[in-house]
Amino acid sequence: MSGVAPASSAASNKLAGFAALLRDLMSRTAPVHRILADAARSDEDAASLLAEIARQRQAGQHRIARSLARSGALRPGLRERDAADIIHALASPEVYALLVFDRSWSGERYEKWLNAILVDQLLPM
Numbered sequence: 001m002s003g004v005a006p007a008s009s010a011a012s013n014k015l016a017g018f019a020a021l022l023r024d025l026m027s028r029t030a031p032v033h034r035i036l037a038d039a040a041r042s043d044e045d046a047a048s049l050l051a052e053i054a055r056q057r058q059a060g061q062h063r064i065a066r067s068l069a070r071s072g073a074l075r076p077g078l079r080e081r082d083a084a085d086i087i088h089a090l091a092s093p094e095v096y097a098l099l100v101f102d103r104s105w106s107g108e109r110y111e112k113w114l115n116a117i118l119v120d121q122l123l124p125m
Contacts, residue, residue, distance in 0.1 A: 011073035011123055018064060018091075019115035024108050026096040033093040033102075061087040063111060075124050086121050089116060 033053070039046035065084035068074050074083055089095070091114065099105040099113070 008073065008123060011068055011071065012119055016115050017119045019111045019118065020090050022114060023111040027107055030093045030096050034039050034097055037067060058088050074122060078122065091119055109123060
């Protein structure tokens, strides 16, 4: 029998699925995001689009934090809002680009790292 509590196991599985989904999504969208971010420095429409994408990403990631909070899976003392901020920062296209494009990580390495860091930061020890 595993020493992992069922709620913790479900939360870990949820974060593993999120990391896998993000790996797939980022592999397709991160290059475009970089171009859009560059364009946003001098183009108002590009800046508006980039802001809307960030808003949508933040809302979606907050739903993950809310789900973890409602199931009682968050680390003790970690507020839902703070969990959402952690997810938003770590699961950003900028972090993906830094690790995969700039530091030559594989997509698999990124996914494993993201899963491990989210579990470490969000779930009880």
